[in-house]
Amino acid sequence: MPSTSDPIAVRGLTMAFGERVVMHDLTFDVGRGDIFFVMGPSGSGKSILMRHLLGLLEPAAGEICYEGERFTGASPADRTRMLRRCGVTFQTGGLWSSLTLAENVAVTLEEYTDLGPAEVRELASLKLALVGLRGFEDYYPSEISGGMQKRAALARAIALDPAILFFDEPSSGLDPVSSRLLDRLIVELRDSLGATVVIVSHELDSILEIGTNSIFLDMESRTMAAQGSPRTLRTESASPAVRRFLNRGDDPREEAAR
């Protein structure tokens, strides 16, 4: 067990489907209050890494720890307890289509707290207000726009005041203005809730604007090529693949050499 008490610690994680290894030997820590980006080109296994962190897939080797407690190999009850501290928004929102927005937010509140119906309803309204969706409590997910669905999914993720927030491609399919607002909202929620944020994304603008820490999944070597602040990695990384990724395909060092 690693001695670190960081919110998330990953040691020697290998992700594979049968014989096919997606990524091997991933070792990194996510510090408290970090906005941690998992970067990499499409198909590098970013979302698969998130599914491993959430226990939806099992590691082929290595382990994942939350707050110094082993998650990999833990009993289902322990896992549920650890995941209760996490809030997740999925790539396509993942809102339950048969429930209204307020009911979507209320599901975990009803499941994990002893609050009465009136209090649950009030809290659900509050969470929706926090993401700018006041007055939309009784709408169904199919009746609101894609950007609003993303924000509603965020409201559901923060229902239980989580210590760790996971996002899978939060700004995919959003216009630049909405995506910027969502970034600010993420930072604001991190600051006011004191949460740690893990984001899977290849949106360069978001990565450079709000990222405080990151790893880069490299397709060539099938492992992580860099770890650190994205703004620093942009120029300082030893890996040309990372520099190119963070500069939209142009490597600043090659430019300088020319």
Place this chain on the structure above:
Amino acid sequence: MPSAPSTTTRVLPSVSVQLRGASARVVLAGDWMLGTTGPQAADAVRAVQALPAGAIVSFDTRALGTWDSALIAFLLHLDDAARAQRLAIQPDGLPDGARRLLALATAVPERVEARRQAAARPMLDRFGASMLRVGSATGSFVEFVGETALALGRLVTGRAQVRRRDVGLALQQAGIDALPVVSLVNFLMGLILGFVGAAQLKRFGATIFVADLVGIGIVRDLAALMTAVVMSGRSGAAFAAALGTMQTNQEIDALEVAGIAPIDALVLPRVIALTIMTPLLTLYGEALGLTGGAVVSAGMFDVSFRQFLAQAREAVPLKFLTGGLVKALVYGALVALAGCWHGIRSGRSAEAVGRATTSAVVLSIVLIVSAAGLFAYVYDALNL
């Protein structure tokens, strides 16, 4: 948020409003955690509502312990009340995190027009509306059947493209894969009919006529009917679910944009497959139904297997067989049309796909039974 699980005992939250002339100070104390706030909060909101317009509301949080969303929910209520009264809120006294969350929650003003008014309409109104929906749905279904017929015409004249693979796949799923359940249902049908019939006929010493009963019943009507009902539960539901999910994934939109009529690409292969397969499965079902009847007659009554078959062959003329197969053909087409129609007009959510599937099965069965009644009348009139 300073809501980390603390081991120290919690102090019950309290709030009071101190009035000083035209301004008010909201004094918060104790631990504001979910599930512990009492009626004081509502009193405080009422006290603020009683203030004259323009009054200033400030906060004193020196005695405030830990807090979570419960505090923010209370502050949001207070803020709403203050806004309605045009009071000036001074959030400086609040803890930093709480102030920011309150600012975030009130950053986007409530869209009042967005809020739903759950209007309860009178029953007669709702009944009328649902009748109108039935009317328009009937029109839409007839239109759909017409469109499919036109597409079939285009296919016959070689102007529509239907991929052989799609038809083959539908034939396999609707036909070969359905053999076990069709076998079971028809065999048991023959068995039950044989048993009930023979038990009655035995009283008149006419047990041998059980072969007439089972033969005519199964071949003329029951095999086609039972097979069609099985098809509606199996294939009709599957068609509705598949097309409904394609609608949800915008696959049908993609087809239309690509200039391919969804009727040609999705509906036609399924309708063709089921129209071919239902009569074939019915023929197979008839054989099994007769076997079921023969088994029970030979096993429990003294009519041998051979006697049963000879008697059944006498009793069932060829026109009963072809008549039964024509019915099966029509039932198959109806089931496929009902499934595809509900699938294509499904809404774009998991819930809507479920509704489409249910409606498809209900509609198929209604259509099958109605068609069976119509057939009985027409066959009788034509003396078939």
